[in-house]
Amino acid sequence: MSAEAEFAPSGFSSVERSGRSAGNIAAAALRFGSLIAFAAILIVFSITAPYFLSVGNIGNVLGQSAISGVLAIGLTIVLIAGGSNVVTGGIDLSLAANMGLSAAVYASLTQLGYGDAVAIAASILTGSLIGLVNAIAVVYAGIVPLLATLAVMNIVAGLELVLTGNTVIPASTPILSALSASDPFGIPVLAYVLIDFTVLATAVVQYTPLGLRLYAIGEFPDAARAAGLPLRRLLAGAFIASGVCGGLAGILSVSYLSGSTTGSGEMLLPVVVTALLGSVFPRRLVPTITGTLLSALLVGFLSNGFQLLNISSTLVSGIQGLLILIVVSATTLLRRQEA
Amino acid sequence: MSLTTTKAANAGLHGVVAASLLRYGLILALIVVFAIFSAITPTFLTLTNLQSVLVNNFPLLAIISIAMTFAVASGGIDLSVGTAMDFASFAFVSLVLAGQPVAIAALAGLAAGALVGAFNALLISVIGVSPFLATLGTLFIGRSVQQLLTNGGNPVYLPPNGVPEVFRFLGHGTLAGFPVPLAIAIIIAVATAVMFVHTRFGRITLSIGIQPSVVRYSGIAAPAYIAATFVLVGLIAAVGGLILTATVTVYIPSSGNAFLLNAIGATFIGTTLSPLGRPNVGGTILGVLLLSIVANGLLLTDLNFYWQQVGTGTLIFAVLALSFINRKAGSGA
Amino acid sequence: MTVIPLKQPSTLQQDVIRLEGIVKGFGGAQALAGASLVVRRGTIHGLVGQNGAGKSTLIKLLAGLHQPDGGRIEIEGQAFDRLTPHLAEELGIHFIHQDRLLVPTFTVGEALFLGREPRIAGTPFLDRRLMQRRAAEILNDYFGVRLPNTALIGDLSTAEKQIVQITRALLNQPKVLVFDEPTAALVRREADILFRLIRRLRDEGVTIIYISHYLNEIEQLCDHVTVLRNGQDVASSPISETSAAAIARLMVERDIQDMFPKPVVALGDEILKVEQLSAPGKYEDVSFTLRRGEVLGLTGLLGSGAKELVRTLFGLEKPASGRIDIGGRPAHLSNPTQATGRNVALVPEDRRRHGIALDLSVKENTSLSSLDRFTRFGFLDRKSEQREVDALIARLQVKASGRDALLRTLSGGNQQKVAIAKWLSRHSEVYLLDEPTVGVDIGSKVEIYTLIGELAARGAGVIVLSSDLPELIGITDRILVFFRGRVVREFASSEATADRVLAESTGSPEGQRHVG
Structure with a gap:
């Protein structure tokens, strides 16, 4: 049956199609452009800093990216479920502060003599409570996510200060030491944690019906409503999941820094960049867990490479800012071209 | 027919009632806060303390919040107000250290702030990036640039004896009995309030914030107005940066960001207070007063210093929640 | 199976x-x-x-x-x-x-x-x-x-x-x-x-x-x-x-028969001329003229190209080829600012998104497109603005609690009058009205029809795009019917009937027409 020939678009619709393929080419250019840029960065660094592409260094980068990677994955879930419009859609600015408070809770509890189990449970609980507050503020009070999570960020950061008195609280427990150790090949355990967490998150977000539904409510709420999905519950769940990621990152950060330290807020912007940047890698140009991992590694390799080349690490923040603007400008111009 | 009109009228009435409840609720909250602080701290309700709020906490936050009010009024937000402050401050300090006259240095400072705004304007109006992302990017790049310029973030001090007299005046002098920073804040507040209500620019900016599509369909080049708004935001923030530098006689990299959340909070408190739910200078000033008084009161109590941040954060959160719940109710959904 | x-x-x-x-x-x-x-x-x-x-x-x-x-x-x-x-x-x-x-x-x-x-x-x-x-x-x-x-x-x-x-x-x-x-x-x-x-x-x-x-x-x-x-x-x-x-x-068929008060207006100079205008996929080879005092009707189903043509005349879409003259001079309309600069006005179909702002007042909506008239050195002359708005409220019989009432509180018909008043305040000369009476009660409809007649009588050129055929026939002088991107038929309104126009616009007269 020559079904395709029978349905070949004719007349008016063929014009539409050629316009669309121009858009596709541009999209492909963006995608491959970013992959090529990633490869170019790796090549330049490996030529100028020979140690750069060694197994040990790659492990290092993975380990160093673990905390921001877990946070960025949390943010990615909110971006997926909330939609790509940053102001009205999904964003969670409280993630970094969440990590700081969760870490402080962990460290304080170990100081008080509690064991790892209690401390881990308390950190995760802290994270999920923060997520819950965000969920209620956004989904039920209807505050724009940007503003809601900005205010929650400030409260959480304040609570962290109250708890720690703006000092470093050292923490050392068996589990923390195990997490911050390296395996016999010199690869940090945190690297494995990041990989395992990515696999888990990918399995849930990219391979289950739940994940598919998160994409639906984020990208086209009307279609999701028409399909009978519970939009509010799913969106609330995304914010809580993001909160849990914050708690988890808190635990990792306690182990990485051997205690809770101040200045967790500094993590926020890199995490936002990482999650936003992640959507240029996948074919559909949507946020995905693996895309976010790739961009976390890109950012990780960038700062690592600068370190190896002895270039001021302060440049990294500027380059991240530029990356955000380039990516966002490119996608904006692209959408305009398609429209 | 009559059935549906009554329904619509009810929804409208309900919205009005909710809005006024909210507004009076906020004023009531202010009174309660005031009463609590005067009861638990003996020094709160003294002339010296209230004066110190007005002189120390109020002017800078007021200026930055007014800048933010313009960005929010145009339907956007500016996360880089602190960056504009910092750049103004840096340009000023560098030129003074290089022996330039204060007037030239101050002009250069204002220009630096406006330049930050122009960069945002380019991204938002020409390329079409959302204000949030554009100004977030500017914030990042600005932080990096400042660290590069200061060898990794070292403060740049003005030599104590080298501070020009004019400059000391700007930070610590008085004008017609008012401390100069307060006088400048009042002048800016009055000027911008007039701008919002009595100029074409103000009218169009507010209209864009309320419904950009209608402005476009009215034949107005909305992107040009949005661009001008962001340049203005940078310029006003730059004034704040100069006053900050004049007060502390030092430029500290990325110090302007401390004002960001409170400025957003004050702007939204002001929006909530307005009967039409519009961003407005008067409301913003009230918001700044509320935040400054709460911060001062918390400081005077014996509570841990850091509760201040939790307290103001919670207050802003509560105002936002009330304002959005009210908006939902008001729209008659 | x-x-x-x-x-x-x-x-x-x-x-x-x-x-x-x-x-x-x-x-x-x-x-x-x-x-x-x-x-x-x-x-x-x-x-x-x-x-x-x-x-x-x-x-x-x-x-x-x-x-x-x-x-x-x-x-x-x-x-x-x-x-x-x-x-x-x-x-x-x-x-x-x-x-x-x-x-x-x-x-x-x-x-x-x-x-x-x-x-x-x-x-x-x-x-x-x-x-x-x-x-x-x-x-x-x-x-x-x-x-x-x-x-x-x-x-x-x-x-x-x-x-x-x-x-x-x-x-x-x-x-x-x-x-x-x-x-x-x-x-x-x-x-x-x-x-x-x-x-x-x-x-x-x-x-x-x-x-x-x-x-x-x-x-x-x-x-x-x-x-x-x-x-x-x-x-x-x-x-x-x-x-x-x-x-x-x-x-x-209608309940109200005499609802189209169309005055007889002597036609003046040509004010708008469209020649061989094409935008592939939207409309092809469209030519027509509009004279002062004339009300021209356009109709066609969704996707017929009529709406896209109207959008083009307001600078919202670009044609691929052809030319547009306004008042005898060529017009390049690549955005609404240029269109309003040539005194073209659009009353869009999606009133609540494009025509009026529900959260702006009657005054703010009415003067939005003509603020230049009320501005001296950047400052608004609020007295003259209020005078003009009050005059328009009275002339169009806008029912509102006052000039400061939000549009949200007005009925659909009165909102539409404000959407038109905004162009009257600007003294526009070519009016594009896209489905001007959608969601408007019967009483306001007649008032809007009267207003359209008045516009023509004062020397403006008016184009009405409508799928309400008795309305279109009742208030226009001529009607162009669009089907699949082309003008398939022109009627003198006095000779048109709703079922003939409908038949043309649905492509059902002599055989199935189909562009492809």
């Missing part, structure tokens, strides 16, 4: 759907004033009516998206006060919406199974291969279509998206399928395939409600037809007992 096992009727009710005496109003405008719709099991039931007759409101009620103010709803013999989307679905009523509700970045399989995703046995994971296989099977069996497994919804043509949407509904084993203007974006061949499918579904026991503007389709496809007018059902009969012409007459 039936791929999808269809639910057998559980009861012996003959009428699947009985809606009786349904009443529904929106902020002062009565959308339904006692409308009834009775649909028999296993038939294709056509629902027709002009824009604003209440079709979409009735359908949204059935979908549970609106709640009725009064009337009876009975599905399968069971009475309901109101329906919810969930309940409608449980009852087996499914909708093929005009706006295709599919996530653009999903694959066909994902879009089809969203909400009822198959899992790999014994795991929580999506069975993507099964989804793809089933999608391919169903698409091939019902439509003879093969789409690549990796194709994303966003890459499909409009017709293909429509097919995916229908397939989604079929997966739900529907008892009732509602099609809302399904062929508006399809070419002839695609429409034929759709008709074959609809007949086959009926033969398999599905009840179909079919909404369309194309009366020839209704005649050709449906078993029974219900005609809505002004929110009421004015006729319901087997298709064998009626004809397209009879249906057209029923659709357009």
Whole structure:
């Protein structure tokens, strides 16, 4: 049956199609452009800093990216479920502060003599409570996510200060030491944690019906409503999941820094960049867990490479800012071209 | 027919009632806060303390919040107000250290702030990036640039004896009995309030914030107005940066960001207070007063210093929640 | 072979759907004033009516998206006060919406199974291969279509998206399928395939409600037809007992006959001239002139190109070729600022998004496009602004509590008057009115018609785009009918009748016209 020939678009619709393929080419250019840029960065660094592409260094980068990677994955879930419009859609600015408070809770509890189990449970609980507050503020009070999570960020950061008195609280427990150790090949355990967490998150977000539904409510709420999905519950769940990621990152950060330290807020912007940047890698140009991992590694390799080349690490923040603007400008111009 | 009109009228009435409840609720909250602080701290309700709020906490936050009010009024937000402050401050300090006259240095400072705004304007109006992302990017790049310029973030001090007299005046002098920073804040507040209500620019900016599509369909080049708004935001923030530098006689990299959340909070408190739910200078000033008084009161109590941040954060959160719940109710959904 | 096992009727009710005496109003405008719709099991039931007759409101009620103010709803013999989307679905009523509700970045399989995703046995994971296989099977069996497994919804043509949407509904084993203007974006061949499918579904026991503007389709496809007018059902009969012409007459008859107060205006100079204007895919080779004092009507179905032409004249879309002269000088209209600069005014169809701002006041809305007039050195002269606004409120009889009332508090008709007043304040010379009376009560409609006549009398050129044909004939001098991107017919309004214009715009006169 020559079904395709029978349905070949004719007349008016063929014009539409050629316009669309121009858009596709541009999209492909963006995608491959970013992959090529990633490869170019790796090549330049490996030529100028020979140690750069060694197994040990790659492990290092993975380990160093673990905390921001877990946070960025949390943010990615909110971006997926909330939609790509940053102001009205999904964003969670409280993630970094969440990590700081969760870490402080962990460290304080170990100081008080509690064991790892209690401390881990308390950190995760802290994270999920923060997520819950965000969920209620956004989904039920209807505050724009940007503003809601900005205010929650400030409260959480304040609570962290109250708890720690703006000092470093050292923490050392068996589990923390195990997490911050390296395996016999010199690869940090945190690297494995990041990989395992990515696999888990990918399995849930990219391979289950739940994940598919998160994409639906984020990208086209009307279609999701028409399909009978519970939009509010799913969106609330995304914010809580993001909160849990914050708690988890808190635990990792306690182990990485051997205690809770101040200045967790500094993590926020890199995490936002990482999650936003992640959507240029996948074919559909949507946020995905693996895309976010790739961009976390890109950012990780960038700062690592600068370190190896002895270039001021302060440049990294500027380059991240530029990356955000380039990516966002490119996608904006692209959408305009398609429209 | 009559059935549906009554329904619509009810929804409208309900919205009005909710809005006024909210507004009076906020004023009531202010009174309660005031009463609590005067009861638990003996020094709160003294002339010296209230004066110190007005002189120390109020002017800078007021200026930055007014800048933010313009960005929010145009339907956007500016996360880089602190960056504009910092750049103004840096340009000023560098030129003074290089022996330039204060007037030239101050002009250069204002220009630096406006330049930050122009960069945002380019991204938002020409390329079409959302204000949030554009100004977030500017914030990042600005932080990096400042660290590069200061060898990794070292403060740049003005030599104590080298501070020009004019400059000391700007930070610590008085004008017609008012401390100069307060006088400048009042002048800016009055000027911008007039701008919002009595100029074409103000009218169009507010209209864009309320419904950009209608402005476009009215034949107005909305992107040009949005661009001008962001340049203005940078310029006003730059004034704040100069006053900050004049007060502390030092430029500290990325110090302007401390004002960001409170400025957003004050702007939204002001929006909530307005009967039409519009961003407005008067409301913003009230918001700044509320935040400054709460911060001062918390400081005077014996509570841990850091509760201040939790307290103001919670207050802003509560105002936002009330304002959005009210908006939902008001729209008659 | 039936791929999808269809639910057998559980009861012996003959009428699947009985809606009786349904009443529904929106902020002062009565959308339904006692409308009834009775649909028999296993038939294709056509629902027709002009824009604003209440079709979409009735359908949204059935979908549970609106709640009725009064009337009876009975599905399968069971009475309901109101329906919810969930309940409608449980009852087996499914909708093929005009706006295709599919996530653009999903694959066909994902879009089809969203909400009822198959899992790999014994795991929580999506069975993507099964989804793809089933999608391919169903698409091939019902439509003879093969789409690549990796194709994303966003890459499909409009017709293909429509097919995916229908397939989604079929997966739900529907008892009732509602099609809302399904062929508006399809070419002839695609429409034929759709008709074959609809007949086959009926033969398999599905009840179909079919909404369309194309009366020839209704005649050709449906078993029974219900005609809505002004929110009421004015006729319901087997298709064998009626004809397209009879249906057209029923659709357009009016309660108020003398509502078109068209003054006689002497025509002046040519003010707008359009020559061989083309925008591929939208309209082709359009030429016409408009003179001062003239009211020119445009009409055509969705996608006919008339709306796109109006948008082009206001600088919202760019033509590929051709020329536009305004007042004898060539005009390059690449944005609304340039169009208003040449004194062109647009009163857009989507009033609440583009015409007026609900949260601005009457004054702010009215002066928005003419602020220059009230500005000295950047400052607003609020006195002269208020004077002008008050004068316009009085002249147009805008009913509002005052110039500072928010537009939100005004009725649709009064909002529309403000949308027009805004251009009067600017002294515009060419008025483009896009569906000027949609959602406007009868009283305000007449006032708006009077106003249009006045505009012409004062020397403006007016273009009215409307699908309300008696209105168009009543208030214009000439009418251009668009069909599939071209002007297919020009009528002098005095010689036009609603059914002739309708026949031209639906492509049903001498044979099937079709560009492709």
